[in-house]
Amino acid sequence: MTPRPAAIGLVIVNYNTSQQVIDCLRSVRNEALAHIVVVDNASPKDDPDAIAAAFPQVTLIKHPQNVGFGEGCNIGVRWILANSQADFVLFLNPDTVIEANLVDRLLAPFAEPAIGITTPRITTMNEPHSLWYGGGYMSWFKGSARVPGYGQAADAPAALLERDVQFATGCAFMMRRSVLEQCGGFDHRFFMYEEDVELSLRVLAAGYRIRYVPAAVVRHIAQGSQGKEVQSxxxxxxxxxxxxxxxxxxxxxxxxxxxxxxxxxxxxxxxxxxxxxxxxxxxxxxxxxxxxxxxxxxxxxxxxxxxx
Structure with a gap:
């Protein structure tokens, strides 16, 4: 028997960013995605129904409370695990757009069973030649992750080197279903920020690897849900x-x-x-x-x- 192709689910959390989510979904419409779940975190200044109107195939979950980014992702993951046979889950921030073939390029390293997470190269939306994420590692002095080359050339040799890393940014990454089931999703205590660092450490502690894939490219606004007054x-x-x-x-x-x-x-x-x-x-x-x-x-x- 010919094995079925891998099924991928996508999770996006919305908080007052419906237009950004719509732009993101437009960028992924040619990707092989079996399920797309958008979790709205009780947006007070937004109309999440605009997302469903633009993309009727999307499962829109309206949560009655703002539970934060990590738990919002977890709600989407729980829906995918309960309602589909997705083998992998892709996470994207709402303020991102992808370049073509992102899914296939992030999927390829999973041929190695030890790979638990893959993560793309991320550039700044308005400055596509500026690197936002090109792999990272845990700095215990900082208590968080460091991203070498941040703000520098997105095509620098280090940024183009596929390799294992210690940190996958929550902005964009793909995770194996079995690793999600074993390790769990984001720690609900975090609400926002640093939850991706903790998840990365937990996945590494379980014996899995995180693979940085520079051929897969995402463009990112950064702090898109916080408003233009803080983005710069x-x-x-x-x-x-x-x-x-x-x-x-x-x-x-x-x-x-x-x-x-x-x-x-x-x-x-x-x-x-x-x-x-x-x-x-x-x-x-x-x-x-x-x-x-x-x-x-x-x-x-x-x-x-x-x-x-």
């Missing part, structure tokens, strides 16, 4: 109007990641790095009188310390 700013800049939001989740979630997966030496290294980051960032917050950032930081640390 550093997350932790004193000028960022949503600084407190970013500080709270980055601090809390990095502590969760490190104290879940790190050993004693790695935790100590992170605490040293966190102190250095706080000293540097805090000067900028003082300059712009961002007391809200300090309050958000201490709330994040308190919430981490009191987590069950």
């Amino acid at each position: 700013l550093d997350m932790f800049s004193g000028k960022n109007p949503k600084l407190a939001f970013f500080v709270y989740y980055a601090a809390r979630n990095r502590f969760i990641t490190v104290f879940t997966h790190g050993n004693t030496r790695q935790r100590a290294l992170f605490l040293l790095g966190f102190a250095a980051w706080f000293a540097r960032a805090g000067l900028g917050w003082i300059k712009y009188q961002r007391t809200d950032a300090f309050k958000a930081l201490f709330k994040g640390l308190k919430d981490f310390a009191t987590m069950p």
